[in-house]
Amino acid sequence: MTAIRLDGAAVARGIYSQLKARVAALGRRNVRPGLAALRVGDDPASTIYLRNKVRACNEVGIRSEVHALAADCPPERLLAMLDKFNRDPGVHGILVQLPLPKHWDPALAAGAVAPEKDVDGFTWRSLGALLAGHPLFEPCTPAGVVSLLEHAGVAIDGREAVVVGRSAIVGKPMALLLMARGATVTVCHSRTPDLEGHTRRADILVVAAGRPKLVSAGMVKPGAAVVDVGIHRLPDGKLAGDVDFAAVQEVAGWITPVPGGVGPMTVAMLIANTVQAAERQADSR
Numbered sequence: 001m002t003a004i005r006l007d008g009a010a011v012a013r014g015i016y017s018q019l020k021a022r023v024a025a026l027g028r029r030n031v032r033p034g035l036a037a038l039r040v041g042d043d044p045a046s047t048i049y050l051r052n053k054v055r056a057c058n059e060v061g062i063r064s065e066v067h068a069l070a071a072d073c074p075p076e077r078l079l080a081m082l083d084k085f086n087r088d089p090g091v092h093g094i095l096v097q098l099p100l101p102k103h104w105d106p107a108l109a110a111g112a113v114a115p116e117k118d119v120d121g122f123t124w125r126s127l128g129a130l131l132a133g134h135p136l137f138e139p140c141t142p143a144g145v146v147s148l149l150e151h152a153g154v155a156i157d158g159r160e161a162v163v164v165g166r167s168a169i170v171g172k173p174m175a176l177l178l179m180a181r182g183a184t185v186t187v188c189h190s191r192t193p194d195l196e197g198h199t200r201r202a203d204i205l206v207v208a209a210g211r212p213k214l215v216s217a218g219m220v221k222p223g224a225a226v227v228d229v230g231i232h233r234l235p236d237g238k239l240a241g242d243v244d245f246a247a248v249q250e251v252a253g254w255i256t257p258v259p260g261g262v263g264p265m266t267v268a269m270l271i272a273n274t275v276q277a278a279e280r281q282a283d284s285r
C-alpha cells in the first residue's frame with residue numbers, strides 16, 4: 001500500500017481563495033483585517049515562520065506588521081506592545097511567535113493578549129474556553145490538522161486517535177479537538193512506556209514529539225491516517241518530521257509530507273482566524 005499524501009499546501013490554497021472573498025466583503029464595510037506579530041530574539045526558525053505568515057497575509061489582503069524585540073529586553077517591553085495592539089482598532093489579530101525567552105514566566109504573554117484578538121488560540125483564556133467546549137479561536141496547528149483530515153474525508157467520529165506529545169500549543173489542544181469530533185483519544189508523551197503499543201491501535205496518529213523519525217513503519221496500524229507535526233533540519237540540510245515518511249507511507253492509508261503538510265495548514269488557520277476576528281469585531285462595533 002502507498003498512502004494518500006495529505007497535501008497541506010494545496011488545501012491551504014483553497015482556503016485562501018475562500019478567505020479572499022470574505023476580505024473583499026469586509027472591504028465593502030471599510031474594514032481591512034490587520035495582524036500584528038511579535039517575536040522576541042532572533043531564532044532563525046521563528047523568522048522564517050513569520051515571513052511565511054506575512055506572505056499569506058499579503059496573499060489574501062490582510063495588513064500585517066511584524067515587530068522584533070531583542071532577546072535581552074525586559075518583559076515589560078512585550079507587555080507594553082501587546083497593550084498597544086489590544087487597544088488599536090486597526091489590529092484585529094495578535095500573534096506572539098513562540099518561543100519566548102526560557103527564563104520568562106510563560107503566563108506573562110499568555111495573559112496579556114485580548115481574547116477577541118488571540119488568533120493563535122494560545123492564551124490560557126482561549127485554551128480554557130476550548131477545554132470547556134466553547135472555543136474562541138482554535139489553536140492554529142491542531143485546527144490545521146483537523147481541517148486537513150476533514151478535507152481528505154478521513155473519518156474522525158468513533159475512531160481511535162493517538163496523539164504523541166502533550167505540549168500546551170499542540171498535543172493537548174489536538175486531543176481536545178479530536179475528542180470534540182467524536183474520536184476516542186489517547187495522549188502519549190516522553191514518559192509513556194510502550195509507545196508502540198498505543199500507536200499501533202491508532203486509526204488517526206498525530207505525532208508532535210519534536211523527535212526526528214521517532215515513528216517507524218512498525219509502529220503504525222495498516223491504513224491509518226498519519227499526521228506529522230514535527231519539523232527538523234537534519235545535519236545534511238534536509239527537512240524531516242517526527243515520522244519516517246519513506247517507510248511509513250508504505251503502511252499508512254494517508255500521510256502528511258514534511259514540508260508541505262501541517263506547516264502550511266497552521267499558517268492558513270492563522271489567516272482564517274484573523275479574518276474571523278475582523279468580522280466579529282466589525283459586527284460588534
Ligand code: NAD
Nearest residue numbers: 141165166167170189190208209210229230231262263266
Ligand atoms: P514540545 O517540545 O513542547 O513538546 C514535545 C512533546 O513530545 C512533549 O509533550 C514530550 O513529552 C513529547 N515527547 C518527546 N519525546 C518523546 C518520545 N520519545 N516519545 C513520546 N513522546 C515524546 O514541542 P511542540 O511545541 O509540541 O512541537 C512538537 C514538534 O512540532 C516540534 O518539532 C515543532 O517544531 C513542531 N511544530 C510544528 C508546527 C507546524 O506548524 N508544523 C507547529 C508547532 C510545532
